[in-house]
Amino acid sequence: VTAVAALLDGVLALPASAIAGRAVADPDEDAVTLAAEAALPLVERAPEPPRALVLATVSPPYDEGGSVQALAELLGLAGERLALELTASLRDGLAALRIAGALAAVGDGPVLVAAAHRARSERDAGDGSVALLVGAGGGAASVRAVHARVEEVRDRWRLAGAAEPSEGDPSFVWEHGSARVAAELGLAAPMVVAPNARSAARAERALGGSGDPLVATTGVLGAAHPLARILLSLESGGVVIAAAGGLAEVVEIEPGRGAAELAAAARAVLAAERLREEPPQVDWSALEPYQSAPRAWRERGQDFRLEGARCPACGRLVFPRRPTCPGCGSRELVLERLARTGTVVTETRDHVYPAGEFTGMAAVDLDGGGRFYGQVVPSSRVSIGDRVRLVPRRLHVGGGSAQYFWKVRR
Amino acid sequence: VPIAGEVAIVGVATTPFGVLHDRGYVDLLAEAAFAALDDAGLPLDRIGAAWLGTAEPGLAGLVGDAGTAVAEALGFSPRPVTRVANFCCTGMEAVRAGALDVAAGEHELVLAVGAEKMRDVPSRGSLVARTANLTHPTIAKGRTAPGQFALLANAYMARYGVARETLARVSVKNHEHATRNPKAHYRTPLTVEDVLNAPRVAEPFGTLDCTPTTDGAAAAVLAPVAWAREHARRYAVIRGFGLSVTGGYYTSFYDADTDFLGFRSTREAARIAYVQAGVADPRAQLDLVECHDCFTITELVNYEDLGLCGRGEGGNLLESGATAFGGDIPVNVSGGLQSCGHPVGATGVRMIAELVDQVLGRAGERQVEGARLGAAHTLGGPGMVSAVCVVGAPDR
Numbered sequence: 001v002t003a004v005a006a007l008l009d010g011v012l013a014l015p016a017s018a019i020a021g022r023a024v025a026d027p028d029e030d031a032v033t034l035a036a037e038a039a040l041p042l043v044e045r046a047p048e049p050p051r052a053l054v055l056a057t058v059s060p061p062y063d064e065g066g067s068v069q070a071l072a073e074l075l076g077l078a079g080e081r082l083a084l085e086l087t088a089s090l091r092d093g094l095a096a097l098r099i100a101g102a103l104a105a106v107g108d109g110p111v112l113v114a115a116a117h118r119a120r121s122e123r124d125a126g127d128g129s130v131a132l133l134v135g136a137g138g139g140a141a142s143v144r145a146v147h148a149r150v151e152e153v154r155d156r157w158r159l160a161g162a163a164e165p166s167e168g169d170p171s172f173v174w175e176h177g178s179a180r181v182a183a184e185l186g187l188a189a190p191m192v193v194a195p196n197a198r199s200a201a202r203a204e205r206a207l208g209g210s211g212d213p214l215v216a217t218t219g220v221l222g223a224a225h226p227l228a229r230i231l232l233s234l235e236s237g238g239v240v241i242a243a244a245g246g247l248a249e250v251v252e253i254e255p256g257r258g259a260a261e262l263a264a265a266a267r268a269v270l271a272a273e274r275l276r277e278e279p280p281q282v283d284w285s286a287l288e289p290y291q292s293a294p295r296a297w298r299e300r301g302q303d304f305r306l307e308g309a310r311c312p313a314c315g316r317l318v319f320p321r322r323p324t325c326p327g328c329g330s331r332e333l334v335l336e337r338l339a340r341t342g343t344v345v346t347e348t349r350d351h352v353y354p355a356g357e358f359t360g361m362a363a364v365d366l367d368g369g370g371r372f373y374g375q376v377v378p379s380s381r382v383s384i385g386d387r388v389r390l391v392p393r394r395l396h397v398g399g400g401s402a403q404y405f406w407k408v409r410r
Numbered sequence: 411v412p413i414a415g416e417v418a419i420v421g422v423a424t425t426p427f428g429v430l431h432d433r434g435y436v437d438l439l440a441e442a443a444f445a446a447l448d449d450a451g452l453p454l455d456r457i458g459a460a461w462l463g464t465a466e467p468g469l470a471g472l473v474g475d476a477g478t479a480v481a482e483a484l485g486f487s488p489r490p491v492t493r494v495a496n497f498c499c500t501g502m503e504a505v506r507a508g509a510l511d512v513a514a515g516e517h518e519l520v521l522a523v524g525a526e527k528m529r530d531v532p533s534r535g536s537l538v539a540r541t542a543n544l545t546h547p548t549i550a551k552g553r554t555a556p557g558q559f560a561l562l563a564n565a566y567m568a569r570y571g572v573a574r575e576t577l578a579r580v581s582v583k584n585h586e587h588a589t590r591n592p593k594a595h596y597r598t599p600l601t602v603e604d605v606l607n608a609p610r611v612a613e614p615f616g617t618l619d620c621t622p623t624t625d626g627a628a629a630a631v632l633a634p635v636a637w638a639r640e641h642a643r644r645y646a647v648i649r650g651f652g653l654s655v656t657g658g659y660y661t662s663f664y665d666a667d668t669d670f671l672g673f674r675s676t677r678e679a680a681r682i683a684y685v686q687a688g689v690a691d692p693r694a695q696l697d698l699v700e701c702h703d704c705f706t707i708t709e710l711v712n713y714e715d716l717g718l719c720g721r722g723e724g725g726n727l728l729e730s731g732a733t734a735f736g737g738d739i740p741v742n743v744s745g746g747l748q749s750c751g752h753p754v755g756a757t758g759v760r761m762i763a764e765l766v767d768q769v770l771g772r773a774g775e776r777q778v779e780g781a782r783l784g785a786a787h788t789l790g791g792p793g794m795v796s797a798v799c800v801v802g803a804p805d806r
Contacts (some may be wrong), residue, residue: 020693056545081786095502116483124437191588223552229667264502286539286542287542288540288544289543289547289551290543290546290547291547295547296547302548302549303548304792309575318661318664319660319664320549320664322661323656326657326661326665344557344567345670346561346564346565346568346670347561347564348560348561348563348564348613348614349612349613350552350554350557350610350611350612350613351610351613352539352554352557352612352614353542353552353553353557354537354542355542355552359552361557361561363554363561363663363668363670365666369666370664370666371663371665371666371668372664373550373553373664374550374552375552384564384565384568395547395548395551395552396551398547403548405548405551408482
């Protein structure tokens with residue numbers, strides 16, 4: 001079972017806060033918004049749109065019905081495109097890479113892999129995401145899938161409907177999981193990724209590996225974790241084992257041109273200063289927001305892609321789009337995506353909007369023209385004149401679905 | 411025939427404003443309407459048509475959703491009644507529509523009545539919760555009435571170096587004024603410290619920067635000036651009436667020409683009304699102003715938009731004492747929305763009733779000496795709807 005993928009580009013994204021060695025997302029972030037934060041820059045600098053999209057996450061926002069649609073919309077990749085979703089275990093980060101390589105080899109363009117984790121109550125877990133652009137050849141590294149295994153050995157699992165995960169006996173899981181894989185393959189100094197971070201660290205040390213820099217800084221990032229390790233050590237390459245008990249996958253990385261730059265960028269994300277306080281909580285239980293599926297479909301460009309409208313007659317950029325230019329009355333407005341960076345015009349912290357202790361609100365003049373007005377992310381406080389960016393978040397949950405939109409953060 | 415100079419107000423009345431658990435929506439409507447007819451000395455059967463202003467019928471079981479409420483409350487059948495709404499300018503719109511009806515010559519005597527029952531639900535569950543739930547699922551989500559004006563407060567303080575205490579003094583002034591208004595919701599004087607220490611609403615506002623949530627109704631009887639000269643016991647004259655709508659409910663805060671320092675809608679509505687009324691220097695020519703002080707900042711930017719001072723000078727005008735009772739341009743001698751409360755459909759009619767009482771010299775303890783010309787102003791939605799009505803004493 002060998003296959004080859006060319007890693008063309010990659011981004012590691014981590015949330016604003018870190019507490020006791022765990023990267024902690026805001027309460028309005030989920031695996032889709034985290035995946036989008038890593039994938040947006042990648043898609044925007046890609047020479048052509050990816051031909052397919054593979055989402056790998058153990059914490060999908062939707063148990064049934066799919067989460068990848070929302071990600072595709074946020075990335076501007078909705079439409080005629082293959083979109084897959086792998087949700088079994090952290091092994092699926094590498095499985096996604098293998099599938100992407102195979103698709104790229106037979107297809108006519110690159111494939112996007114987005115992996116994200118939003119920790120719930122599980123031990124050792126942190127929040128974060130990785131996006132990789134995978135092609136058929138060339139790029140910053142060549143990834144060879146060298147081994148795959150399936151056996152009824154469980155490391156961490158959650159029976160349908162269960163609130164809390166169950167955990168296997170660590171020594172049993174180690175013996176029949178990553179250690180056995182490594183021994184059978186005769187691997188020297190591999191990187192070992194498993195849900196149980198202590199077991200993985202033990203395995204890695206026993207096999208002569210250098211240790212996982214993420215375990216004490218971000219926690220285990222689910223399906224994004226093996227991909228994060230690939231990115232962080234891209235210029236030296238090596239072998240990565242991702243084993244969730246008897247679900248295991250092994251890849252071998254060989255660096256190419258540009259590997260050092262991508263690795264340095266990922267390490268800079270990891271080293272960035274993080275907030276040390278628990279993010280403020282939101283509480284949407286008192287909200288019963290108006291929802292409409294036809295409205296959401298009709299306005300998906302506005303909600304997911306921040307599409308405004310440019311007036312070709314007077315040059316004004318308006319958001320939301322409207323039938324008539326408020327500046328000159330022209331009715332020939334052309335859709336245009338807003339810039340996601342800007343400067344705060346004014347702001348407030350509202351204590352009466354029924355979504356928790358407070359809701360930050362800000363008006364932002366965007367760099368490419370036009371203005372945004374909306375909520376500030378819970379962990380951020382903004383002031384007039386601050387430089388800020390817009391990030392995708394959950395606005396609320398209502399009618400059984402998550403409403404995604406853009407929020408302001410420093 | 412225009413409205414300005416041709417339509418008279420021959421009777422007005424206002425119910426007490428407050429949390430009126432003992433009176434329902436139609437009770438308030440009837441109380442205001444019959445009192446205005448009594449003030450005019452006219453029986454109901456002389457009235458040809460009625461215009462009803464109610465902004466939020468959803469807070470009171472939808473009874474005020476249409477003209478039927480007037481037929482029910484007054485036994486006003488089978489005559490034409492239309493409900494009008496235009497956010498917080500709803501009360502003004504009832505008077506404006508009635509005045510257009512009279513000016514058009516369709517009806518000689520017309521009733522304009524505004525009524526709002528807001529406290530059949532708890533104050534927090536009132537407009538804020540409804541707006542949070544019913545508005546667009548993404549655009550401007552998170553906006554509340556205090557939150558949107560708090561954006562102005564922070565922009566205004568930063569731009570002009572105005573102190574938080576200056577905002578608080580708007581509330582202090584208007585609460586002092588309300589001690590002379592027996593119908594106001596709140597009649598207790600406040601200190602700056604009271605305002606600064608009140609529970610937080612939307613920063614920098616506390617509860618005492620905000621109008622309370624209030625029940626109430628007000629009514630006016632309108633007639634041609636020519637009829638009033640012959641038949642009215644007493645009357646005031648609409649000298650100018652401007653309405654301006656400048657943007658969308660959801661979209662306006664996204665427009666880069668919204669500067670969060672004032673409202674073009676008010677400047678435009680005032681321009682129209684002042685031209686009609688021959689007001690070239692509002693501070694010198696107007697004897698008093700009732701303006702839309704829904705939040706403390708709103709009164710300061712209204713001073714500027716209504717031409718009482720230049721841009722950025724609102725704080726200085728307030729601090730000078732000019733807008734207090736006894737000053738040269740008293741603003742909100744009724745206590746304003748800050749103290750009267752703001753039953754949305756009633757507010758504009760209440761303001762006009764206040765001007766009528768003032769120019770007729772019957773405003774009692776709060777009479778502005780020698781008042782002959784006043785302006786009323788309401789500001790609606792996200793500040794994109796404004797109405798300005800100039801009311802004067804009859805020509806001598």
